[in-house]
Amino acid sequence: MNTTINDIEIEQGSDNPYADLGFPDADEMLVKAKLAHEIAQIIKSRRLTQQRAADLLGMPQPKLSEMLRGKFRxxxxxxxxxxxxxxxxxxxxxxxxxxxxxxxxxxxxxA
Incomplete structure (x- = not known):
């Protein structure tokens, strides 16, 4: 469904922004984004530093930082x-x- 506001056409996207952007692995990227979001929420709620969280997760801190910023390919x-x-x-x-x-x-x- 498209809407026009002030001569600007606005296209309504789907539930998957990766699909809207044409990524071939859009479904996998959406799953990873949701998993990364949940990981970030837990780290934030526990007030862990990235280094402490990385140690707990068994991964280098730069890799964790990238994942939390959406670079999880x-x-x-x-x-x-x-x-x-x-x-x-x-x-x-x-x-x-x-x-x-x-x-x-x-x-x-x-849940």
């Missing part, structure tokens, strides 16, 4: 899940039949 989903485990979070993976299409998708739900 070099970090696997498995590593991010491991980080959540090290931060005291249980991560459940549920596999179910796709609801409407022949291709399934992955999503992150924080």
């Amino acid at each position: 070099g970090i696997s989903q498995a590593k991010m899940i491991e980080c959540l485990n090290r931060l005291g979070r249980d991560v459940e993976i549920v596999v179910k039949k796709a609801s409407s299409s022949t291709l399934g998708h992955t999503q992150v739900v924080v």
Whole structure:
């Protein structure tokens, strides 16, 4: 759906900004973004320094810094899940039949 305001056309995006920008791995990037956001929230709530958090997560501080700034292409989903485990979070993976299409998708739900 497009809207025009003051002669400027505004296009409504989807739920995935990576898809809107044309990234071929948009679904994976969205999952990683949500995992990174949750990691950042836990670090912030615990008032950990990046160095202390990096030590706890078993990764170099510069790598953690990049992940927290959205540069997570070099970090696997498995590593991010491991980080959540090290931060005291249980991560459940549920596999179910796709609801409407022949291709399934992955999503992150924080409880």
